[in-house]
Amino acid sequence: MFTSAPQSLCILRLSAIGDVxxxxxTVQAIxxxxxxxxxxxxTGQLEAKLLDAVSGIEVIVFDKKAGIKGYRELWKKLKxxxxxxxLHMQYAIRASIATLGIKAKYRIGFDKARSQDLQTLFTNIQVPSPKSLHVADGLMAFAKTIGVKDDTLSWSLTSSSKDRDWAIDKIQPQQRNLVLVPGASKAYKNWTATGYVEVIEHARQRGWNVILAGSxxxxEVDLANAIQSKLSEPCLSLVGQxxxxxxxxxxxxxxxxxxxxTGPxxxxxxxxxxxIGxxxxxxxxxxxxYNYLDYVVSAYEDAILVETGKKSDQLDWRTRAKDPDAMQRIQSSSVINMFDKLVEDFYPQ
Incomplete structure (x- = not known):
């Protein structure tokens, strides 16, 4: 699309933290x-805070909760x-409506395989879906479409000295430190307090310091409190702090x-x-x-097989297991074994 550098590009990706x-x-490849x-x-208000870690971009916050007022404020800023x-990188109808106030020669979105909510009606170029299932590869396809040659996924995120000093104060310098983020904002994604306790006690036996973190x-606060109440000795908990x-x-x-x-x-x-996800x-x-898919502990295949009688490669790529107790299929022994594998691979004695 571009054989030389375009003067200006607009990225529309409002949420969520993981997707941003x-x-x-993709943005850093460009x-x-x-x-x-x-x-x-x-982007959204919370997501904009993460973009403090990225240099060289202008960030415009769109208040997704403000209704028509939020759209008007956005369009006023872009007038x-x-x-x-x-680069319309979010197919939700709310995001597509936001594009009505964005003027651009090329309006690039997902192709029919990856778009939803009538997104193709708001774009004039559709990005061919890559063979990879991963969301990150689907996003990087936008960069490839506009002419970026190196589509290797890499990130460069920086923290301020103030934020880093805060974190240094929480880390035990004489030990390996495991940050455990037990909760996601959607409760159905959460594992059990008992499972986390068994993993924490195992990590401690191996000499690791464990820190709880979260929003x-x-x-998330309730899950962290449940974990703390079951531990032989409470962890440092930074959940909500x-x-x-x-x-x-x-x-x-x-x-x-x-x-x-979840985002972390x-x-x-x-x-x-x-x-370990x-x-x-x-x-x-x-x-x-993306960089640690080999260290995932997953009960997804089991859950969807029970629900549908089919394997994931026989289903739509977005198929979600609907059983509210699906996360309870994960065994603490599986997570402990994966932790031991991670330690062996990255921190051998």
Whole structure:
């Protein structure tokens, strides 16, 4: 599409943290080839905080909860501006409506295989879906479509000295540190307190320091409290006590992370901290931590086989296991064995 650097590009990816984190690799691939291109990224309020870790972009916050007022404020900020291309990287109808106030020659979106909610009606170029199932590869296909030659996924995220100092204060320098993010904002994605306790006690027996982390969402706070009440000795718990950028700095300094299907798994992958992701409702080969898919513990195949009688490769790539107790299929022994494998692979004695 572009044989030389475009003057300006607009990225539209509003949410969620994990998807925004995956999108960063695409944006940085564009920046690497065309450092002079002005990139404007429209995103949500929480997600914008993560973009503090990315240099060289203009961030415009869209308040998704403000209704028509939010659209009007966004369009007002963009009035009189025109981009060489809009990369419409979120197929939700809410995002597509936002594009009505974005002027661009090329309006690029997913093809029919990956789009939903009538997204193709809001675009004039569709990105061919890659063979890979992974969301991050589907996003990187946008960069390839506009002319980026090196589509290798890599991330460069930086933390401020203040955030890093906060994290350093929480890490035990004489031990390996495991950051365990037990909860996701959607309760059905969460594993059991008992399972986490068994993993924590095992990690401690191996000499690791364990830190609990997470957002202030009540479901996460309650799960962390349940874990603490069952432990022989409570962990340091930072659940609800860190900003998103402090969380990123903590994950960056940690030696390993364990988390379910939530943003911190992708943050860990981006900063190259080994992470064990726990999955049952979504295919981890589609939404798991990109650099550490070999360390996923998944009950997804079992869950969908019981529900549908079919394997994942016989189903639509977005198929979700609907059993609310699917995460309970994960055995603590499986997570412990994966932790031991991670330690052997990354921190051999």
């Amino acid at each position: 984190c995956n999108t960063i690799a 920046q690497k080839q065309w450092p002079e291109t002005q990139i404007t990224w429209i 009189g501006r025109r981009f060489d291309a809009l 202030p969402a009540q479901v 860190s900003s998103l950028m402090e969380m990123l700095a903590l994950i960056d300094l940690a030696d390993a992370v364990i988390a379910p299907d 798994t992708h943050m860990a992958s981006a900063v190259q901290t080994p992470v 726990l999955y049952a409702h979504h295919n981890p080969y589609r939404v798991g931590p």
